[in-house]
Amino acid sequence: MTQKDFDNKIWYPVLLDWFSVHRRALPWRENRTPYTVWVSEIMLQQTKVEAVRPYYDSWMERFPDIKSLADASQDEVLRQWQGLGYYSRARNLHEAVCEVQSQYKGIVPDNKDAILKLKGIGEYTAGAILSIAYGQPEAAVDGNVLRIFSRLYNIEENILSAAVKKKITALVQEQLPKDAPGDFNEALMDLGASICIPKHPRCQVCPLISFCLAKATGKEAQIPIRTVKKNIPIEEILVVVIEQDTSWLLHRRPDTGLLASMWEFPNVEGEGAEGRRKLQEVLADIGYQINFEDTPQGTLRHVFSHKIWHMTVLKGRLVSGNLKTEEEWQWLPKNRYTEIPWAGPHGKITAWQ
DNA sequence: AAGCCGGGGTA
DNA sequence: TACCCAGGCTT
Numbered sequence: 001m002t003q004k005d006f007d008n009k010i011w012y013p014v015l016l017d018w019f020s021v022h023r024r025a026l027p028w029r030e031n032r033t034p035y036t037v038w039v040s041e042i043m044l045q046q047t048k049v050e051a052v053r054p055y056y057d058s059w060m061e062r063f064p065d066i067k068s069l070a071d072a073s074q075d076e077v078l079r080q081w082q083g084l085g086y087y088s089r090a091r092n093l094h095e096a097v098c099e100v101q102s103q104y105k106g107i108v109p110d111n112k113d114a115i116l117k118l119k120g121i122g123e124y125t126a127g128a129i130l131s132i133a134y135g136q137p138e139a140a141v142d143g144n145v146l147r148i149f150s151r152l153y154n155i156e157e158n159i160l161s162a163a164v165k166k167k168i169t170a171l172v173q174e175q176l177p178k179d180a181p182g183d184f185n186e187a188l189m190d191l192g193a194s195i196c197i198p199k200h201p202r203c204q205v206c207p208l209i210s211f212c213l214a215k216a217t218g219k220e221a222q223i224p225i226r227t228v229k230k231n232i233p234i235e236e237i238l239v240v241v242i243e244q245d246t247s248w249l250l251h252r253r254p255d256t257g258l259l260a261s262m263w264e265f266p267n268v269e270g271e272g273a274e275g276r277r278k279l280q281e282v283l284a285d286i287g288y289q290i291n292f293e294d295t296p297q298g299t300l301r302h303v304f305s306h307k308i309w310h311m312t313v314l315k316g317r318l319v320s321g322n323l324k325t326e327e328e329w330q331w332l333p334k335n336r337y338t339e340i341p342w343a344g345p346h347g348k349i350t351a352w353q
Numbered sequence: 354a355a356g357c358c359g360g361g362g363t364a
Numbered sequence: 365t366a367c368c369c370a371g372g373c374t375t
Contacts, residue, residue: 042371043370044369044371046358046360046371047360047371048361050362085360085361089372120372120373122371122373124371125371189370193370198368226368259358259359260358302359306356307357354375357372361368361369362367363366363367
């Protein structure tokens, strides 16, 4: 570290030195391949390391390589992802892996244009795979990087705006060492996870404290700046559990939108007598007449990032009818409930039965 | 640019 | 309760 480097605000060697000592030992940092980097990066989107760990291990046991994942069914892929959230990640990963298997002979593309065309891979993930798996000098600007750079350079603007992200990407490119881009990007993630954390940054132990403009001006607690979010709506959901010959009547959600393609008990948005009527209509449409037990089995509150479900669970009885042939409706033997991907809180209802 | 899309840890 | 997390897709 020369005086000239300091003057030019070159700090990456300090960060790399810190990383060489404090590097976290993580499952996806062993046996690195483009595939393992890819899977881990998708799982880690908006998700904490500790939440990913068990999913990553179990995923790699079941789908150790591109071919095994390409050969799997959508239900099995979603089942492996069940509980991790943001299920389009799993669907897109599966689709993209099939694409790599069929169009690229099972080899993950090593150029940005091609890799960006794959489903579920955006600017961040493309940069992460190219830098970590292929050693290419690409930035990987995620939430950690936005937070760290907004503090280092005292950027008092909304870090979620496209303009700030572009500005910070340029600053990253300026700093990124061409001979160790993967280490640099990973070092930023580790720094962001352990030291330059959102609420009370641990500046006393930060290797970059002497380079940090926010710390120098006492603004480290005010930065980064994010736009406030709106209040989230509450939806009343009426659910009915119908059991016949030790099987449950289940519905598969549409293949887009919330909890796409996952299985749930029959339900409608609504409550009370009107909700019960709507529920009967839905089931009449597929050929069943039902009625309900008077007392609800229980209630359940489930919080998503953008809405809340307040669920009331009823027990229903089949009065008459035959199931029309509908792909979205199936009778599932109760003892096979672990074989399907459950839609969020509906999986919890199985434990009540 | 803004909304949609999960679930869990944390203060 | 509110915030935030190794973001991407759709409108």
